[in-house]
Amino acid sequence: MTERRTKEIFQPLNPPYVGMYVCGPTVYGDAHLGHARAAITFDIVFRYLTYLGYKVRYVRNITDVGHLTDEVAGEGEDRIAKKAKLERLEPMEVVQRYTNNYHRDMDQLNVWRPSIEPRASGHISEQIELVQRILNEGFAYESHGSVYFDIPRYNQQHRYGKLSGRNIDDMLANTREDLSGQQEKRNPLDFALWKKAQPEHLMHWPSPWGNGFPGWHLECSAMSSKYLGKQFDIHGGGMDLTFPHHECEIAQSEAGNHVEPVRYWMHNNLITINGQKMGRSLGNFINLNEIFTGDHKLLLHAYTPMTVRFFVLQAHYRSTLDFSNEALIAARKAYKRLINGLRIAKRLEFKDTQAAEDTQAKEEIRKLAGACQIAMDDDFNTAVVIANLFNLLKFVNKIHTDALASAALGEESFQLLIQTTVEFTENVLGLKEEQPDALDQLVNALLELYTDAKHNKAYDKVDQIRARLKEVGILVKDMRNGIEWAYEE
RNA sequence: GGUCACGUGGCCGAGCGGCUAGGCAGAGGUCUGCAAAACCUCGUACAGCGGUUCAAAUCCGCUCGUGACCUCCA
Numbered sequence: 001m002t003e004r005r006t007k008e009i010f011q012p013l014n015p016p017y018v019g020m021y022v023c024g025p026t027v028y029g030d031a032h033l034g035h036a037r038a039a040i041t042f043d044i045v046f047r048y049l050t051y052l053g054y055k056v057r058y059v060r061n062i063t064d065v066g067h068l069t070d071e072v073a074g075e076g077e078d079r080i081a082k083k084a085k086l087e088r089l090e091p092m093e094v095v096q097r098y099t100n101n102y103h104r105d106m107d108q109l110n111v112w113r114p115s116i117e118p119r120a121s122g123h124i125s126e127q128i129e130l131v132q133r134i135l136n137e138g139f140a141y142e143s144h145g146s147v148y149f150d151i152p153r154y155n156q157q158h159r160y161g162k163l164s165g166r167n168i169d170d171m172l173a174n175t176r177e178d179l180s181g182q183q184e185k186r187n188p189l190d191f192a193l194w195k196k197a198q199p200e201h202l203m204h205w206p207s208p209w210g211n212g213f214p215g216w217h218l219e220c221s222a223m224s225s226k227y228l229g230k231q232f233d234i235h236g237g238g239m240d241l242t243f244p245h246h247e248c249e250i251a252q253s254e255a256g257n258h259v260e261p262v263r264y265w266m267h268n269n270l271i272t273i274n275g276q277k278m279g280r281s282l283g284n285f286i287n288l289n290e291i292f293t294g295d296h297k298l299l300l301h302a303y304t305p306m307t308v309r310f311f312v313l314q315a316h317y318r319s320t321l322d323f324s325n326e327a328l329i330a331a332r333k334a335y336k337r338l339i340n341g342l343r344i345a346k347r348l349e350f351k352d353t354q355a356a357e358d359t360q361a362k363e364e365i366r367k368l369a370g371a372c373q374i375a376m377d378d379d380f381n382t383a384v385v386i387a388n389l390f391n392l393l394k395f396v397n398k399i400h401t402d403a404l405a406s407a408a409l410g411e412e413s414f415q416l417l418i419q420t421t422v423e424f425t426e427n428v429l430g431l432k433e434e435q436p437d438a439l440d441q442l443v444n445a446l447l448e449l450y451t452d453a454k455h456n457k458a459y460d461k462v463d464q465i466r467a468r469l470k471e472v473g474i475l476v477k478d479m480r481n482g483i484e485w486a487y488e489e
Numbered sequence: 490g491g492u493c494a495c496g497u498g499g500c501c502g503a504g505c506g507g508c509u510a511g512g513c514a515g516a517g518g519u520c521u522g523c524a525a526a527a528c529c530u531c532g533u534a535c536a537g538c539g540g541u542u543c544a545a546a547u548c549c550g551c552u553c554g555u556g557a558c559c560u561c562c563a
Contacts, residue, residue, distance in 0.1 A: 025563080034563040041563090069561065076561080165492070166559075216561090238563030269494095270563070275555070279562055314512075315502060320495080320556075327501050330513035337512080340526085375503095383503045387511035397527050401520090404528095459522070466524085477526050486526065 002242060002265035003163050007379050012233050013263065018054045019232035020045065021224040021262075023241055024117070026063040027098035028079040030287040031105045033271045033308070033323060034238065034278055040309055041268040041317040041380075042236045043111040043430060048376050051428055059227050060114040062102075064095040065121045065203050066195075067216045078213070081202045091202050095119075105288040108305040110430045116227050120219035124205045127214040127222040130256050131193045131207075139255035143184045145196030145210040149251060151189040158254055160189075163265060164243035191248055193218055217248035224249075225257060235262040239269050268317045273298070275322060286323070300325040303332060306434050310335035313382040313429055333489045338386070338425065339433055340486045341393035344400045345421045350414045355405035361395065362413045368392050369420040376428065385424055392421050402481055435487070443474055443485050450476060451483055 001008045012018045022042045025035055046058045068076035084091040103113070120127075131147050134140045139154050140147050151160055152172060161168045171189060192215035197204035204211045214222075224232060230253065237246065246265065253261035271278050278285045286296050294302030303311075311331035315321045368388045375384035395417055398404035406414045425431050446465060453461040466476045475488040 023563080026561095032563080036563085038563040067561080079561085164558080167492085170491070171559080240558080240562060243558070244560090268563070270557080272556080277557070277562095281560095281562070285562090311501090319502080322501080324501080326513080330501060332513095334512045381503075384510070387503070390511055394528075401527055403520095454522095457522090463523080470525095475525065478521070478524085479526080480520065484526095489526090 002267050005165075008264065010233075010264065012054065013231065016053060016055050018049055018056045018234065019228035020049075020056060020058045020234040020236065021220070021228055021232060022058070022060045022114075022235070023220060023237035023245070024060040024062050025098075025102055026067045026079055027095050027102060028067075028083040029098060029280070030289060031102050032278070032285045032287050033291070034285070035102070036105070036109055036288055036308060037271050037312050037317075037321065038236075038238050038268050039106050039111045040109060040312045040430075042266075044313070044317075044380055044382060044428070045234065045236065045266070046112055046114075047430060048380060048428055051423075057116070057228065058112075058114040059116045059118065059224060061219060061223055062095075062099055062117060062119045063216070063219065064092075064099075064119050066214045066219060078201070078203065084202060092121075095121075101289070105292075105305075108292065109288075109309050110305070110432055112430075118223045118227065120214065120223075121203070123219065123223050123226065124214065126226055127218045128194070128205075128207050130218060130222045130225075130252065131214075133256040134193060134252060137255055139251075140193055141186065142209055143186075145212060146184060146192060147194040147209055148185050148190040149193055149248070149255070150186065151191075151251075152187055154251055154255055158251070160251055161243075161247060163247050163250060166243060166247075191215060191217060191244065193252070217245055217252060220245070221249050221252040221256070221261070224261065225253065230257040230259050231261055231263070233262075234264045234266060236266045236268070239267040242267055269320045271321050271323055273323045278323070298325075301329070303328050304434055306339070306431060307332040307335050309429075310338070310386075310431060313431075314386055316379075316381060316383050318379075335431065336487050336489045338389060338393065339431065341389075341396050342422065342425050342431075343433065343486075345393075345396045345418050348396065348399060348406070348418060350406045350411050352411075353405055353407045355407035357410065358404065358408040361404065362409055365392065365395060365409065365413050365417050369416050372420055372424050372428075382429060385429065389421060389424060392417060396421060401479065443469065447476070447483055447485060454478075454483075 020042070022038070025031060046056055049056050064080055065078065067079045069079055069082060080091050080094055084094045087094065131140065134149065135142070135147065140149050151168065154160055155168050161171070168189070172187065194207060194209055194212050194214060196210055196212045201213070204213050224235070235246070250261060253259065273284050273286070276282065276284060286298060290296040291299065291303050291308060292305060307328060311328055312321065314331060368391050371388045372385050375381040375388065395404065399406050409417065446469065450462060450465045453465065469476055469485070470488060473488045475486050477484050477486055
């Protein structure tokens with residue numbers, strides 16, 4: 001919980017319903033690794049709460065207006081409009097293109113789509129209403145056709161800065177002198193609720209204060225309260241949004257709705273590249289489609305979406321995660337190991353043979369299965385879940401290679417083993433096989449030939465088939481109890 | 490300058506007072522026509538210096554180092 005810097009027991013306002021709002025992308029460019037981390041982090045929250053039986057309404061917005069290139073001076077260009085001019089497109093064309101790309105990338109990462117995905121431009125009237133309410137409460141003022149939030153006024157009754165732990169009195173005292181374009185604001189900390197549209201602006205709407213467009217922070221307050229109520233359970237986003245974006249959201253809601261909007265704030269940490277923050281302004285960001293194709297100067301290889309997902313999940317969401325080829329290569333191998341185990345687990349059947357009961361194994365499986373749940377309950381600790389899954393996998397593999405008889409576990413423990421492995425890997429962590437089923441059938445057909453050749457001791461043929469499959473990333477496995485295949489690592 | 494994080498074995502990365510994290514890489518072994526996979530065994534890690542405690546990677550203090558936020562970014 002960001003505001004109190006603590007872990008807290010989750011208690012929904014209206015169980016079994018849960019309302020969750022997460023800040024989505026500003027669609028003026030392709031999604032990068034950072035977007036992936038945020039989306040995956042809250043996908044895990046969405047999945048796990050759903051897994052626990054909650055009825056989750058997950059709202060994640062698309063910012064398609066109002067996000068300026070220079071928020072502090074309030075003078076910047078709208079990001080979407082700038083891109084539209086640059087590419088000679090309609091602003092909504094830009095929005096649609098990058099929204100589509102975002103969906104494409106997130107789908108590949110196996111991120112569930114939210115329940116509602118509202119756009120800022122589709123909720124102008126709600127935003128105008130909210131501005132009006134804040135004005136009526138006296139926490140905002142109109143100036144030259146724009147409306148600004150009055151921070152000093154608000155701070156007399158509330159605490160602006162409580163989420164990010166900032167002392168606003170200090171900030172007010174340390175006002176910067178050198179900012180231009182501040183004349184409209186009474187105080188540099190005041191932020192825009194509604195901006196007057198300059199003649200060159202492409203996107204604008206009529207309002208009681210003239211033609212203009214909403215401030216960036218406004219959309220989240222307006223849309224979250226519309227779909228989740230004035231107070232809701234979880235609000236998520238990247239750590240970099242804590243201040244000022246989420247701070248402003250709190251202020252807007254408290255000023256306009258008289259209620260603290262969010263019960264639990266959750267912020268995911270950022271991805272670093274060689275120890276440095278990744279960001280557009282630093283020019284070191286990597287787009288997801290570049291990762292998937294390997295087309296980037298920092299990349300030694302292409303990495304699949306599931307490799308990226310696994311990489312993200314191996315660290316706790318509140319830790320920084322450093323990107324490197326070494327780390328991605330390690331994640332790729334680990335993912336393949338896990339997914340090969342998953343394939344086996346899904347096909348494994350209980351065999352009721354004569355076998356001495358292995359109480360130690362039973363006990364360990366029981367513990368590990370429980371530990372998966374406990375780890376998720378403890379602030380979504382996916383890293384620990386993965387560690388437990390690898391330990392469970394050892395049993396799956398032992399049964400598979402007949403090093404352990406399934407009967408020795410008893411049906412109940414066996415089912416617990418399989419069920420935990422499959423459910424947590426697929427449903428909770430959202431890791432899946434990346435190869436389509438058709439592949440399975442094709443390879444099996446080839447393996448029949450392989451088996452025949454082997455019976456005939458035609459080893460040159462055998463080697464040839466194996467080499468051919470290896471070329472396409474399929475590994476043939478000759479085992480004591482049969483022949484099968486796995487993805488090559 | 491202000492605020493706040495973090496420094497874990499060759500690498501990534503959990504843990505946050507006592508109980509094996511896990512993965513990758515590496516070494517040895519079992520199995521095997523070969524090769525791989527799988528399984529078993531192996532690393533005496535917690536920036537440094539003090540302190541608290543029966544017990545500290547885990548709490549406190551100092552030092553050093555890295556990073557983030559304070560301006561748009563997930």
